[in-house]
Amino acid sequence: GAVVSQHPSRVICKSGTSVKIECRSLDFQATTMFWYRQFPKQSLMLMATSNEGSKATYEQGVEKDKFLINHASLTLSTLTVTSAHPEDSSFYICSARIAGWDTEAFFGQGTRLTVV
């Protein structure tokens, strides 16, 4: 099946610094990628929808200036957490929809961010 790869799988950063998370579709082109956040013992919450070559659409309550999303190619989307704080510590997950398919999205393995 289609593979979506996230990097890094774990990252620890200092408060106030920025962290970039990459989401790559390895064997297909993804016109749309989604970014989720998951706090411990909670469900996934959609943060934003990213379409290649255009600005991301953010869900209500998600700060677009804090969570910068770039989808510059059909195989790569990045999420940058700017000026990270401990409350941004979470599990970040991306998913991708195959170009030309309207079916299920494929999920990355997630990135565990810890801000100290």
Add this chain to the structure above:
Amino acid sequence: DAKTTQPPSMDCAEGRAANLPCNHSTISGNEYVYWYRQIHSQGPQYIIHGLKNNETNEMASLIITEDRKSSTLILPHATLRDTAVYYCIVKTNAGKSTFGDGTTLTVKP
């Protein structure tokens, strides 16, 4: 997208069938039923999806009632590796996935 209701937890004996129910009484005609699962600290994994006909693949079967207001995911021979949180989502094919709390399935030896 329509909301879904799932039991918070279920147990299943190893080797037996696991039947996970989902209610989606407000589903629209163009919305599909998708099932995903999430094993601890991993990204969700797609299992199966359907519109109104029953579906089967190598992982599971999906039974959708005739009125489409509920569905059941069936894992025919559950193994310990099937212990996970199972999410039922209804959405259009191009729509975004809204995850509820899911059902925590525990497969016991």
